[in-house]
Amino acid sequence: MKKLDAKLFFWVLIAINVLLIGATLVVFTQASSAGEKKSQKIAEFKANDQANDQLISYYKVLQSTLNANKDIETVINKVLPADKDQSAALAELDKFSKSNSVPIQLISFSPGTNKGTGKTLTSPSGVKGVSVISVALSCSNVTYDNFINFLKTIENTQRRMQVTSLNITPNDTNPDLLNRVDMTVDIYLKGGS
Amino acid sequence: MINLIPDEIRINNRYALRNVKLLRYTLVAIVTMAAIAVITGLSILSMNRTENNLQAQSDQQSQKLATYKPLEAKSKEISDQLTTINTLLTKQVKFSELLPTIAKIMPPGAVLKELDFSTSDILSTTTSGTSTSSSATGPKPFVIHASVKDRAVASTLLENIKANNNLFTDADIVSVNQSTTGTSADANAQPTVSSRYPFDVTINAYLKKIDPQKTTAGTKK
Numbered sequence: 001m002k003k004l005d006a007k008l009f010f011w012v013l014i015a016i017n018v019l020l021i022g023a024t025l026v027v028f029t030q031a032s033s034a035g036e037k038k039s040q041k042i043a044e045f046k047a048n049d050q051a052n053d054q055l056i057s058y059y060k061v062l063q064s065t066l067n068a069n070k071d072i073e074t075v076i077n078k079v080l081p082a083d084k085d086q087s088a089a090l091a092e093l094d095k096f097s098k099s100n101s102v103p104i105q106l107i108s109f110s111p112g113t114n115k116g117t118g119k120t121l122t123s124p125s126g127v128k129g130v131s132v133i134s135v136a137l138s139c140s141n142v143t144y145d146n147f148i149n150f151l152k153t154i155e156n157t158q159r160r161m162q163v164t165s166l167n168i169t170p171n172d173t174n175p176d177l178l179n180r181v182d183m184t185v186d187i188y189l190k191g192g193s
Numbered sequence: 194m195i196n197l198i199p200d201e202i203r204i205n206n207r208y209a210l211r212n213v214k215l216l217r218y219t220l221v222a223i224v225t226m227a228a229i230a231v232i233t234g235l236s237i238l239s240m241n242r243t244e245n246n247l248q249a250q251s252d253q254q255s256q257k258l259a260t261y262k263p264l265e266a267k268s269k270e271i272s273d274q275l276t277t278i279n280t281l282l283t284k285q286v287k288f289s290e291l292l293p294t295i296a297k298i299m300p301p302g303a304v305l306k307e308l309d310f311s312t313s314d315i316l317s318t319t320t321s322g323t324s325t326s327s328s329a330t331g332p333k334p335f336v337i338h339a340s341v342k343d344r345a346v347a348s349t350l351l352e353n354i355k356a357n358n359n360l361f362t363d364a365d366i367v368s369v370n371q372s373t374t375g376t377s378a379d380a381n382a383q384p385t386v387s388s389r390y391p392f393d394v395t396i397n398a399y400l401k402k403i404d405p406q407k408t409t410a411g412t413k414k
Binding site: 005006009010013014021024031038041042048052053059063072076128149151152155160162166167170175184 | 204205206208209211212215216218219222223225226229230232233236237240241243244247248250251254255257258261264265267268271273274275277278280281284285286287288289292293304305306307308309310311312313
């Protein structure tokens with residue numbers, strides 16, 4: 001075995017130093033890269049947290065707004081009921097006719113087309129999310145003023161109704177009297193196309 | 194002075210001096226590397242702790258957000274329904290206001306014989322919402338059947354309709370017929386519309402279309 005003299009030891013030390021410098025550079029690069037990755041992840045989390053915080057604050061505002069306007073849902077359900085509830089519609093029309101002295105001879109509900117003829121009385125309205133029950137009404141010997149009031153009541157009632165067609169035949173001798181009135185009223189419901 | 198030390202020892206001494214320096218460098222390099230490793234290790238540990246905390250916070254927030262999801266769905270449903278109601282209200286045609294307006298255009302000496310109209314006469318079905326001329330695209334006319342005392346009243350009625358540009362875009366007389374019925378031999382009989390208003394006039398009137406989409410867009414602005 002060769003004796004480790006000073007010259008040989010010098011070269012060994014040179015090699016060790018080169019290796020150490022290399023290793024230091026490698027450690028530094030690795031540490032820097034690992035640190036960068038971690039800091040990126042942390043930055044992402046922080047941004048996420050901030051966005052979530054903002055969302056939560058929006059939701060809190062939304063919740064308080066909804067709580068403050070709880071009655072709006074009730075009103076919406078009255079304006080656009082989910083159920084066709086013909087009995088309620090019939091009762092309402094009857095009430096309007098009595099309160100305005102407009103005697104209705106005929107109330108007929110038209111069958112719809114969207115769920116099979118005859119199975120349902122609703123049909124698409126042309127407005128998204130709404131169906132209609134079409135009701136044909138016929139009345140005779142109505143005074144003009146009473147009829148106008150009847151129309152106003154239908155137009156201003158909370159449940160959404162729209163007179164879609166109107167045929168009026170005035171009296172031959174008294175123009176203030178309407179011999180016959182045929183009209184179609186669309187009663188809107190929630191749902192449908 | 195003459196250096197009598199043998200060459201081998203002299204060279205060894207020189208390398209020994211260099212080795213001392215190199216040993217110091219080696220020590221410095223080891224310390225530096227260790228320092229970097231320690232600092233990096235501590236930093237990564239701290240970052241891990243921060244990351245875990247943030248992860249936990251994020252999980253909590255996600256859970257909280259999940260509880261708000263039904264609220265979002267509910268508010269969307271309410272918003273959709275309000276939009277629908279708004280659309281319906283925008284599209285609403287008030288016949289109770291329309292009838293008196295039409296009655297007002299009747300001049301003295303004219304009465305309506307029959308009135309027949311529907312919302313489709315008034316609501317625009319086109320998306321462009323342009324008010325169309327009566328003859329250009331041929332919209333469905335709103336037919337007015339009236340009885341008038343004489344032909345002059347028929348022309349006044351036509352002018353009244355044309356002048357009412359809030360409601361009508363145009364109007365054309367289709368016919369003016371002198372009614373032969375209604376003349377009663379009985380002097381005590383109550384005068385009928387036909388006897389008092391012997392001329393039947395038919396007018397094609399073109400109602401101004403309401404474009405709900407345009408109205409909605411206008412209100413949004």
